[in-house]
Amino acid sequence: MRQIFFATLATLAALATSAQQALWQSAPVTSPVIHGDNTVTFNVKAPDATIVEIVGDFPDADGKSTVATMSRDSLGVWSYTTPTPLTPELYCYNLRVNGLKVNDPANVHLLRDGSTVVNIFLIEDGRDGLYGVADMPHGSVSKVWHDSPELGIRRRMTVYTPPGYADTTSSFPVLYLLHGMGGDENAWEEHGRATQIFDNLIARGAMRPMVVVMPNGNAALEAAPGQGSDGLTVPRFDLPKTMEGSFEAAFPEIVDYVDSHYRTVAQADSRAIAGLSMGGFHAMHISKAYPGTFGYVGLFSAAVDPRNKPTWDVYDDIDARLKRQFDDGVQLYWIAIGSDDFLYKENEALRSRLDSLALPYTYRESSGGHSWQNWRIYLSEFLPLLFK
């Protein structure tokens, strides 16, 4: 029977693809190939190319990000193997074929950030296994729309409910987790491996089961590119309504929606807000604009300083508002940044400000810069500190 089984499959496959064989065709090589020692080989069959390069965020022989020319064999397969084993991590790369930047045709695993799509691969499930899917209970991830009377549009957000949420009548604390410029409501789930980090930390007992809400911080947009009524558009980096108070003004709508549609503990000591870069800016100014709302605040590589004239007084009187926020109760104010981050000085100034106001915070300085590698680490370290 086994032979008949595979013969049938082969027939089905052949027939199903015959109509559009050129379109629905697998790559003739496998790539990437992760070896037992965590070196990685990339392969692409391009016999007619004269140069094929690989560009990736994993280290080359000098420890810098990789930009390397691949080697061609006699069959026209171009290959590149990392000179050293790679540290467990989620990595991104693209190929350049005769100068044209393309995705690896053999690797179906892709991520979009802004207007760029890159291939990804994962070494040993990344960082202590936190980025992979293990055989463990999984939370649910939902794309949920809510009305925003403040912004006059319907808006989409990602909501994680922890394993067991649907099988209990308990209420849960809530983390609001915000993306950076160029991102959207999918960013933490995709680039951030947030769902995998939640599932793994909860399975290990290292973090409290919680609802995590990942809204779209671009207040002019309904949803991620392709998911809103603007159609399959090219993502824009120069969006209006990102750091001028609109998102901050509309944030109570999101909290109200979550508290009225999920079993939450609707009080400050069970509510956290954190974000990366622009999302760190949002987390800082939202938590300050609504004192007594968020007991836990996380600023990951935060853009601290106001850039734009706001539509209301949200960025005025920062000292007085910070004092009021801390007076109304902050369990944790967590600031993390990489020593090479271009926002380092802004965060240094924020720490000085908090010091001069005698407001307590926790500071975490890492190596590296403004990168998802750091933001995943910050998230993994921040989550166990919440709701203790």
Next chain:
Amino acid sequence: MRQIFFATLATLAALATSAQQALWQSAPVTSPVIHGDNTVTFNVKAPDATIVEIVGDFPDADGKSTVATMSRDSLGVWSYTTPTPLTPELYCYNLRVNGLKVNDPANVHLLRDGSTVVNIFLIEDGRDGLYGVADMPHGSVSKVWHDSPELGIRRRMTVYTPPGYADTTSSFPVLYLLHGMGGDENAWEEHGRATQIFDNLIARGAMRPMVVVMPNGNAALEAAPGQGSDGLTVPRFDLPKTMEGSFEAAFPEIVDYVDSHYRTVAQADSRAIAGLSMGGFHAMHISKAYPGTFGYVGLFSAAVDPRNKPTWDVYDDIDARLKRQFDDGVQLYWIAIGSDDFLYKENEALRSRLDSLALPYTYRESSGGHSWQNWRIYLSEFLPLLFK
């Protein structure tokens, strides 16, 4: 302020990308460009390529699927414009640069099917606007895991709950919607534009609000590629446990999970099952294996005949089981297939069988073959017939 705003954005953008500028770089051209008359131009800047072709499922000058050489301008931008306006539809394409199949670097909208990734674009929101996102209420789409004691693994499925589900205490009918070989729990949502079709038909009052459950029909798998504990693997077409009874045996677990975790009307006249190709096979044999469970059955380009020796008697006594199924109540048995489909004869034989047994069904024959274009149409036509 506007100038400061953009200056700040530009600075942020420059700094954020400087670290990995080569990796996170937008394409220097826009592609595709959909013109006012629904012709479409594709552009790719590849000055060092000697031939660039486009392969797509939209018609060329002869009405066949497109395989065309693009034209190079003096700056090295290769372009192709469709010779005729395109009918509203969701289309797929790839580029071939010096023979290498690649995605369009300027188009971030991609779909994976099996081990192939293609670019997509949408003309006029496709088919009477059903495939686009309009400014209308949206249902929620969730990725939900459930335990399968029958299969011994945790499994992931996609669940659509209609607009307003979370704001009512009403119960809803349920459609189980199954994918084909090479697909997974994401297939209908992605290639099928199912979420958009549901939202649009519900907004028009053309379909009853319902819960739609899209499980993974590959009984050996936990989840779509990259979402299970097997890691970021290359999708396999030759999976075990696809058409030998395992999925059929485990199906009651899915129905039980749904009826115990969602507000459903848990009876046959409020329960439908439908699928495409292998999913049509599953829908036929599951609905027959559990008579009195599904009042509505939809077979879209169904693989009708058993291929493999099953692990139990699920494919035995088809006549007797069909009779029993219809005796126990079938409101609608809907068979749809394209006149060019390679499964046409199997479906013709099924109709003869049903005729000879005097079992009533509805038949819809379309043009075309075994394609998502047809499956989206079948879904759009089947949904308004349910739960009347």
